[in-house]
Amino acid sequence: xxVAVGYTSWEEVVRMWYxxxxxxxxxxxxxxxxxxxxxRDVAHFTQIVQNTTxxxxxxxxxxRNTPYIRFYVCNYAAGQSDLAYPYTAGSRCGACPKNCxxxxx
Numbered sequence: 001x002x003v004a005v006g007y008t009s010w011e012e013v014v015r016m017w018y019x020x021x022x023x024x025x026x027x028x029x030x031x032x033x034x035x036x037x038x039x040r041d042v043a044h045f046t047q048i049v050q051n052t053t054x055x056x057x058x059x060x061x062x063x064r065n066t067p068y069i070r071f072y073v074c075n076y077a078a079g080q081s082d083l084a085y086p087y088t089a090g091s092r093c094g095a096c097p098k099n100c101x102x103x104x105x
Contacts, residue, residue, distance in 0.1 A: 002044045004017070010058075018045060018048065020041065029083065029084050049087055050081065051088065055077040058072070060072045
């Protein structure tokens with residue numbers, strides 16, 4: 001699950017989640033380069049690029065009586081499984097050359 005509060009648009013929210021790529025390192029446990037317990041700093045990014053995800057459901061609520069006003073939430077199935085290896089690195093369709101569809105396995 002990814003959650004964001006205080007933003008004004010989905011574009012801002014998804015950009016913020018994706019921009020965690022700037023500090024994420026493929027194949028390395030985030031605790032090893034961010035410090036113990038700091039995996040949350042890259043968990044939004046790794047969730048949106050997780051190769052086992054087959055369903056995504058997102059929504060938001062506006063709550064005028066709070067300082068944040070908008071709450072954005074996305075749920076994923078299957079959930080997060082690996083922060084270091086959320087996908088298999090390689091060329092497009094390298095793992096499935098006979099079943100490639102628009103560059104995806």
